[in-house]
Amino acid sequence: MPRKSVRFYTYVSSPYGMKVHGYLLYKQIPFELVYVNPIHPEKDLPMGRAVPVLEIDGEVRADSSPIGIWLDEAFPDTPQLMPDDPTAAASVHSADTWITDVLIPAIFYRVHPRLTAPGNLPRTIADTLRLGYCVDYTTPGGLPFGLRYLWPLFINRAGFIRRMVAPLASSASAEAYRATVLSALDRKLRDRDFIAETNTPSLADIGAWALIAGPYLLGLRGMDDYIAHANVLRWMRTLEPAVRGGTGLPPLVPALLNR
Ligand SMILES: N[C@@H](CCC(=O)N[C@@H](CS)C(=O)NCC(=O)O)C(=O)O
Structure with a gap:
C-alpha cells in the first residue's frame, strides 16, 4: 500500500x-x-x-x-493512543479533559502578562518575548516587522487565551497555580506508570508530555519545575525515548531553538 x-x-x-x-x-x-x-x-x-x-x-x-x-x-499498525477496553478508554477521556481544563490553562496562565503576579512581570515579559522570537523564527517569511517585540501584547489580546485564563484570575500567582497542577499530576502518577488507567502510554500521556516538554524546550524560564516532582520526573523520563523523536521526523521544537 x-x-x-x-x-x-x-x-x-x-x-x-x-x-x-x-x-x-x-x-x-x-x-x-x-x-x-x-x-x-x-x-x-x-x-x-x-x-x-x-x-x-x-x-x-x-x-x-x-x-x-x-x-x-x-494508522492501526502504529502504537494506539486510545485503548480498546471501554473502561480504560473512559479513563483516558477523563484524563484528557483534565489536560484541557487544567494543565493547558496552567501553561497559558504562566505566560499571560496581565494576570501574573507583579513581581514576576519582568520574567513573564521576557518569556513572551522569547515566544515571539520562536514564532518569528518558525513562521515562513517571519512575522511582520517588529511584531515579535509586541508579542506580550499580542498574547494579552488573543481572545482564546483571554477566555481560557479568565476563570483563573482569582488564583494566586501563575507559579503557585502551576505548582498545584504539577502536584496533582504527581499524585496521579504516584501508584501507576501512566496518567490514565492503561498499561501502555495513552493519548493523555503523550499530550501531557508534549505540553510539559514543549515550553521547556522552547527556552521559557521556570518550565523545569516539574523536576521537583519525583513521579512526574520518572514518567517524563520513561516516555522521553518514545516521544522525543530522533527518527528523522520534525522534532517538537526545531533544533536551533532547542536548548
Ligand atoms: N479545541 C481545539 C482548540 C484549538 C485552539 O484553541 N487553538 C488556538 C491556538 S493554541 C488557536 O488557533 N486559536 C485561534 C482561534 O481560535 O481563532 C483543539 O484541541 O485543537
Missing part, C-alpha cells in the same frame, strides 16, 4: 499543536510540518483559523484530541 501523505499545520507555540505533534512522534508517522502565520492563519490553513489542523491524503480535520483518535484509525 502506498504511504499515506500527512501534513500537520500548527504554530511552534500552540499547546494544542504540541499535543498532536507528540501523537505523530509517538506513532512515528512521517509527516510534513507546516508552520502557519499566526497573524492570518486562515491564509495558510486548509480549514478554519485555529491550529492544529491535520491533513491525511487530502482529508482535513481540526481539534487535537479527535485528531489523535483519527490517527489511531488511519
